[in-house]
Amino acid sequence: MATTLIKNAKIVSEGKIFEGDVLIEGEIISQIAKNISAPHDANSIDAEGHYLIPGxxxxxxxxxxxxxxxxxxxxxxxxxxxxxxxxxxxxxxxxxxxxxxxxxxxxxxxxxxxxxxxxxxxxxxxxxxxxxxxxxxxxxxxxxxxxxxxxxxxxxxxxxxxxxxxxxxxxxxxxxxxxxxxxxxxxxxxxxxxxxxxxxxxxxxxxxxxxxxxxxxxxxxxxxxxxxxxxxxxxxxxxxxxxxxxxxxxxxxxxxxxxxxxxxxxxxxxxxxxxxxxxxxxxxxxxxxxxxxxxxxxxxxxxxxxxxxxxxxxxxxxxxxxxxxxxxxxxxxxxxxxxxxxxxxxxxxxxxxxxxxxxxxxxxxxNIDKRGFIKEGYFADLVLVNPSNPQQVTKESVLYKCGWSPFEGTTFKSQVSHTFVNGELVYEKGKVNDTILAGKRLLFNR
Structure with missing residues (x-):
């Protein structure tokens, strides 16, 4: 089970933005704090200047x-x-x-x-x-x-x-x-x-x-x-x-x-x-x-x-x-x-x-179980967004099977840099990791 430490992020959750660290152990967010020391086996990501949002x-x-x-x-x-x-x-x-x-x-x-x-x-x-x-x-x-x-x-x-x-x-x-x-x-x-x-x-x-x-x-x-x-x-x-x-x-x-x-x-x-x-x-x-x-x-x-x-x-x-x-x-x-x-x-x-x-x-x-928030004990579905990394949408950059987007030609000021699904880093800086299919069936608290 992978361990990942996200450092220095602008964490966005429940109406607040605060700078801090998030520790992911396996599928779960195990700790959120101002400063977390990296475990010896952790992959560390410096997220300075990035917003960390729930997936x-x-x-x-x-x-x-x-x-x-x-x-x-x-x-x-x-x-x-x-x-x-x-x-x-x-x-x-x-x-x-x-x-x-x-x-x-x-x-x-x-x-x-x-x-x-x-x-x-x-x-x-x-x-x-x-x-x-x-x-x-x-x-x-x-x-x-x-x-x-x-x-x-x-x-x-x-x-x-x-x-x-x-x-x-x-x-x-x-x-x-x-x-x-x-x-x-x-x-x-x-x-x-x-x-x-x-x-x-x-x-x-x-x-x-x-x-x-x-x-x-x-x-x-x-x-x-x-x-x-x-x-x-x-x-x-x-x-x-x-x-x-x-x-x-x-x-x-x-x-x-x-x-x-x-x-x-x-x-x-x-x-x-x-x-x-x-x-x-x-x-x-x-x-x-x-x-x-x-x-x-x-x-x-x-x-x-x-x-x-x-x-x-x-x-x-x-x-x-x-x-x-x-x-x-x-x-x-x-x-x-x-x-x-x-x-x-x-x-x-x-x-x-x-x-x-x-x-x-x-x-x-x-009523989705343990998703949609950055909370300890929740599944680590997390996204880092760089607000100052412009990207233009081109036909070549589109990943859909249909091969087009209504946004072609648009330049967005922000860019998603990392995406975690159930603690797995499935997307990083323009590349999807196709060796990992991390998606799980959503469960509902009803």
Whole structure:
């Protein structure tokens, strides 16, 4: 079992930054102190000038395995994740086949146990006809239930109101939802097809998958959660209007309804469709400057609880098709942490708040066992970030299997220098250690 001593770091945890040392023994953080003498067998890292943060926990990714491995695999995308400082991920069920039975769900865990660089969990998928399977889900070792209340990649739309209410009423597990109103989207699309035929421009994406479509769906889900008492987590919020639905007036631990925002909705606006095109085509859509401003306000005043990526790669060829043919989604895990640090450099958010939203809160919301914090006795999922080491994103530096990033051409001021997963140094100064697959199945205190 390896012993590692991290010296002179700016340790970020639970709203504070303090300089000190962290001793890792095996998988565990064994000591945190101002000055720790190195054991004779310890590897020592001088982290002066670096921030030491808990490994980020991404509560929403699509790693495409099984069935869509021409786009990505658990191996390739978890590799990119640890290079970006994400040490744990929760993956979604719209793979092929969809993870909508306990057997299919466990098959994904088997793949990850053999190939993942990062810690992992997989959501159980709900459909219009699998309530019995959903209710078999083990709360101790599965993150939660995922419902697509708007269609996206894969055929998992749940549109039967009675079924949705049955799921909400029947499980104590966290229910995570994709909220877009299907009828509104279909009507909007029909109007644009009448106007443009098959040549609809991508600049119309946020008008087709509109703010109204998002609000109608999310407001219904929240109303139903309040009616049934369900534990609801709303993924990838994208509109100003939806911010009216959430509160910051109670502590996170007492919230029954929690909220997530994704990096792309904090970074891009509809103005970027002109230059980025389908490469920033997501569902829900990137929307207006007004929407982005409202998302930032809600993030900073704690109506929004989590920052995630919705990492969802497609090949360059697929994204290069016409608007109607190009799939929605894009890769983000490799640059999520440094993108948020860029906002720190701009004075928009503190490092303490970044850590709260990307590390602490996902662990709290999902009740993840001994992760998300820098604490003695916790698993040593740790990331060193150099805030003053600029890096430009190039096609050559991208680690995703799809081979592209919406951030290509962007220069970030910060860089992840080291990533530890369960005490193993899996990434160091630009290189992933492929001889170590340190990821473990996430467990939950429920």
């Amino acid at each position: 980020a926990i991404d509560d929403q990714v699509h790693f495409r395995e099984p069935g869509l491995t021409h786009k990505a695999t658990i191996f390739t995308e978890s590799r990119a994740a640890v290079a970006g400082g994400i040490t744990s991920f929760i993956e979604q069920p719209n793979t092929v086949p969809n993870a909508v039975t306990q057997e299919l769900l466990e098959e994904k865990y088997v793949i990850a146990s053999q190939t993942s660089h990062a810690n992992y969990s997989f959501m159980m998928g709900g459909t219009n006809d699998n309530l019995e399977e959903v209710l078999k889900t083990n709360p101790k070792n599965v993150a939660g239930i995922k419902l697509f209340l708007g269609s996206s990649t894969g055929n998992m739309l749940v549109d039967n109101p009675k079924i949705i209410e049955s799921i909400f009423s029947s499980t104590e597990l966290l229910i995570a939802v994709h909220c877009e109103d299907e009828t509104t989207i279909k009507n909007n699309l029909a109007n644009y097809k009448e106007r443009y035929g098959d040549a609809i421009p991508v600049t119309a994406h946020h008008l087709i998958r509109s703010a109204e479509a998002c609000y109608l769906s999310s407001s219904k889900a929240i109303e139903l959660a309040k009616k049934t008492g369900a534990r609801l987590h709303v993924f990838h919020l994208s509109t100003a209007k939806e911010m009216e639905l959430f509160t910051n007036k109670i502590p996170l631990e007492q919230k029954r309804i929690t909220a997530e925002v994704c990096i792309h909705h904090l970074w891009f606006t509809d103005a970027d469709y002109e230059t980025k095109g389908n490469f920033i085509k997501w569902n829900p859509a990137v929307k207006t400057e007004e929407d982005r401003t409202a998302l930032w306000e809600a993030l900073l005043d704690d109506r929004i609880d989590v920052i995630a990526t919705d990492h969802a790669p497609h090949t360059f060829e697929e994204k290069s098709k016409s608007y109607l043919e190009a799939p929605s989604g894009g890769p983000l895990v490799q640059h999520a942490v440094v993108a948020m640090f860029e906002f720190y450099h701009q004075g928009k958010i503190s490092i303490e708040k970044i850590v709260e939203k990307m590390c602490h809160n996902p662990a709290r919301i999902f």
